[in-house]
Amino acid sequence: MAGLYVHIPFCRHKCAYCDFYSGPLRGFAPQDYAAALSRELEARTLAPEYQTVYIGGGTPSTMPPQLLAPFFALSAGERTIEVNPEDVSPRAAELWLSAGANRVSMGVQSLIDSELSAVGRRHSAAQAIEAFHTLRRAGFSNISLDLIYGLPGQTLRSWHQSLEGLLELAPEHLSAYSLSYEPGTLLHTRLMTGKIQETDEDEVVRMYHALCSLTRGAGFEHYEISNFARPGFHSRHNSAYWDSTPYLGLGPGAHSFDGALRSFNPPNLPVYMNNPAGAFQTDPETATERHNDVIMTALRTARGLNPALLTEKELLYARSHLSPTPQGNLRISEPDWLLADALTLPLLR
Numbered sequence: 001m002a003g004l005y006v007h008i009p010f011c012r013h014k015c016a017y018c019d020f021y022s023g024p025l026r027g028f029a030p031q032d033y034a035a036a037l038s039r040e041l042e043a044r045t046l047a048p049e050y051q052t053v054y055i056g057g058g059t060p061s062t063m064p065p066q067l068l069a070p071f072f073a074l075s076a077g078e079r080t081i082e083v084n085p086e087d088v089s090p091r092a093a094e095l096w097l098s099a100g101a102n103r104v105s106m107g108v109q110s111l112i113d114s115e116l117s118a119v120g121r122r123h124s125a126a127q128a129i130e131a132f133h134t135l136r137r138a139g140f141s142n143i144s145l146d147l148i149y150g151l152p153g154q155t156l157r158s159w160h161q162s163l164e165g166l167l168e169l170a171p172e173h174l175s176a177y178s179l180s181y182e183p184g185t186l187l188h189t190r191l192m193t194g195k196i197q198e199t200d201e202d203e204v205v206r207m208y209h210a211l212c213s214l215t216r217g218a219g220f221e222h223y224e225i226s227n228f229a230r231p232g233f234h235s236r237h238n239s240a241y242w243d244s245t246p247y248l249g250l251g252p253g254a255h256s257f258d259g260a261l262r263s264f265n266p267p268n269l270p271v272y273m274n275n276p277a278g279a280f281q282t283d284p285e286t287a288t289e290r291h292n293d294v295i296m297t298a299l300r301t302a303r304g305l306n307p308a309l310l311t312e313k314e315l316l317y318a319r320s321h322l323s324p325t326p327q328g329n330l331r332i333s334e335p336d337w338l339l340a341d342a343l344t345l346p347l348l349r
Contacts, residue, residue: 006056006071006249034063078142081103119187145166167218181198205338224239242301244293246258263282304325304330305331
């Protein structure tokens with residue numbers, strides 16, 4: 001089976017930390033973009049039915065839900081739509097459900113209004129909480145919420161406040177990311193010009209440990225560096241990226257993997273709209289690059305790495321620095337996951 005990712009690159013407003021390909025919907029009607037996605041799907045499809053469908057962005061909640069329904073119809077499994085709190089209303093939630101979504105991923109990022117303002121979010125903490133309740137009342141029983149730690153002005157105390165507030169809502173899934181200052185983003189420019197300061201590294205570590213402790217106490221499983229879920233609610237779509245399951249990505253900026261070959265669509269909407277079926281470019285990997293991909297993605301997860309993939313020398317290092325799992329794999333222990341890059345590096349070829 002394979003997964004399907006559909007990229008909606010449109011946003012009413014770009015957040016200060018975002019480096020995904022996105023921008024305002026200008027020059028193209030939503031129905032024209034949906035038609036272009038369908039043409040690409042018809043030309044490049046990997047399967048008659050997909051294990052999962054994930055509609056991300058950008059901001060998919062800016063698209064008319066009926067235009068998304070044909071893509072959700074391609075899977076009988078997990079069907080996710082990303083939304084922003086300010087787009088959630090009783091009517092919108094009803095339409096997403098009717099269109100076929102059975103899982104919602106909502107970007108909250110913080111429950112402190114000053115922190116939301118600092119990174120250009122357009123909603124308040126109160127709006128985010130009400131949006132969650134609206135989704136529940138509409139009938140969504142699988143909701144994932146996103147948080148960011150290390151935000152400008154954030155403290156360990158305010159991080160606790162955001163995290164505890166979200167856990168009180170009892171979502172099925174939580175994604176929590178350490179803020180990254182990506183070149184080209186507004187936040188990176190502010191950092192480089194001295195308008196904001198990066199959160200102290202030791203404080204970020206304390207935030208991470210608080211995250212692990214509080215989610216564990218709330219019954220969540222920490223199954224990937226940045227992802228936590230109640231039993232049975234792991235993100236099946238995202239898990240496919242970490243275990244080499246094939247997936248097809250539609251839209252400008254989207255990536256694909258057919259099980260052997262990687263490809264991507266350039267992040268250019270006009271180019272994509274001109275030839276959606278042929279915009280993609282292949283990204284050939286050597287055997288060494290493929291090996292390194294497997295190592296890096298496996299060590300992001302609690303499932304860990306199959307030791308059979310390692311040479312005797314690599315295995316000696318791995319057994320000295322990684323922890324065994326009950327299934328016989330080797331993994332990075334939870335307290336050390338923030339050091340994943342450094343711990344993984346000696347295993348790369």
